Amino acid sequence: MSDDRLHWTFNGDPNQVGAPTGVRSITGDDINMVFQPIVEIDTGRLFAHEALVRCKLPQYSTPQILFLAAEKERACGHLGHIIRKQTFERCQDTALFVNVHPEELAQRWLVRPDDPINFHEREVYLEITESAAFTHYDLCMSVLKDVCARAAVHLVVDDYGAGYSNLARILDLNPKIVKLDGDLIRGIDKDPRRQMMVRHMVALCTDLGAKVVAECIETVEELKAVADQGVHFAQGFVIARPAFPPPEINFPLARPSQPSPVMKNRPPPKPIGKLLVRDSDDAALPASKPAPTIPRPNSVAAAPTAPRPSAKPSKAPSKRPPKRATPSALPALPKRPPPTPGSR
Numbered sequence: 001m002s003d004d005r006l007h008w009t010f011n012g013d014p015n016q017v018g019a020p021t022g023v024r025s026i027t028g029d030d031i032n033m034v035f036q037p038i039v040e041i042d043t044g045r046l047f048a049h050e051a052l053v054r055c056k057l058p059q060y061s062t063p064q065i066l067f068l069a070a071e072k073e074r075a076c077g078h079l080g081h082i083i084r085k086q087t088f089e090r091c092q093d094t095a096l097f098v099n100v101h102p103e104e105l106a107q108r109w110l111v112r113p114d115d116p117i118n119f120h121e122r123e124v125y126l127e128i129t130e131s132a133a134f135t136h137y138d139l140c141m142s143v144l145k146d147v148c149a150r151a152a153v154h155l156v157v158d159d160y161g162a163g164y165s166n167l168a169r170i171l172d173l174n175p176k177i178v179k180l181d182g183d184l185i186r187g188i189d190k191d192p193r194r195q196m197m198v199r200h201m202v203a204l205c206t207d208l209g210a211k212v213v214a215e216c217i218e219t220v221e222e223l224k225a226v227a228d229q230g231v232h233f234a235q236g237f238v239i240a241r242p243a244f245p246p247p248e249i250n251f252p253l254a255r256p257s258q259p260s261p262v263m264k265n266r267p268p269p270k271p272i273g274k275l276l277v278r279d280s281d282d283a284a285l286p287a288s289k290p291a292p293t294i295p296r297p298n299s300v301a302a303a304p305t306a307p308r309p310s311a312k313p314s315k316a317p318s319k320r321p322p323k324r325a326t327p328s329a330l331p332a333l334p335k336r337p338p339p340t341p342g343s344r
Helices: 063-073 076-090 102-107 130-135 137-151 167-172 192-207 220-228 261-265
Strands: 031-040 046-055 096-099 124-129 154-160 177-180 211-214 270-272 275-277
Touching: 031 076, 046 063, 046 076, 063 076, 076 096, 076 102, 102 137, 124 130, 124 137, 130 137, 130 154, 130 167, 137 154, 177 192, 192 211, 192 220
Parallel strands: 046 096, 096 124, 124 154, 154 177, 177 211
Antiparallel strands: 031 046, 270 275
């Protein structure tokens, strides 16, 4: 048979079968892994890193060429296993996004108990492209959902909005994260129609329980634009380029100031009429009703409108409101008779 899919080696020429220099001969020493930060837009803090593969062999100069060769050799499972092993060994203390080729699902390497995905101590996010979720829907439903449930990893749909999607199928996978396609993000600050599209996509994903990542962000203006549309996480050259060791974050937007401990622990305001008050504030009434006068010490205006009862009724009512009683204004008490001897 001459089907190229049966060729177990690949030396750069798809029409030539040669020595074992193809994808199946690749080892961990032939692979470099670089990592790009994904940050939370609201705080500028690190959320996770995406692992990106780089092959040292010259015939696989780009990841696209590498995976095309692996697909022709039916070696995607072998390659994916090596990539995950290198990924988790080199970046152990952070949450990681790991790409999965759809052909790897059919070869079922991910469900093997010795797969490195089962031994990472932090959260793992498996990325599958939108097109793969559409063309390999049954495999995604059976394999990925099983892996996510058994290995406590999360599913990510990548390149969302690239044009393939039957939206119902994508959402049936119940992804934890949705990554917007880079073509939607490039130049978004100059395109109000794309801004509106992204805003509605974010709202839909949020309502269905998925967070949204905007990738391929290259300018501060693009970052501001996606932040204005409610996107949760950002990834791109404007924040950091892929590197190993994982690079430092350069987040160009101002971070919101942290609330003081007093305000942080203070209960939220309660609506009363048209005003907002807190439990510790003075009570307030709706603006439509006048607030009663609160008595204050030594205040004429705070004095009661009626005189206080005294031991003797006043002879004539006063035209002015009586002042608060003072020791000099109190009525004289009757003199007590002097004590008689022996009364104590």
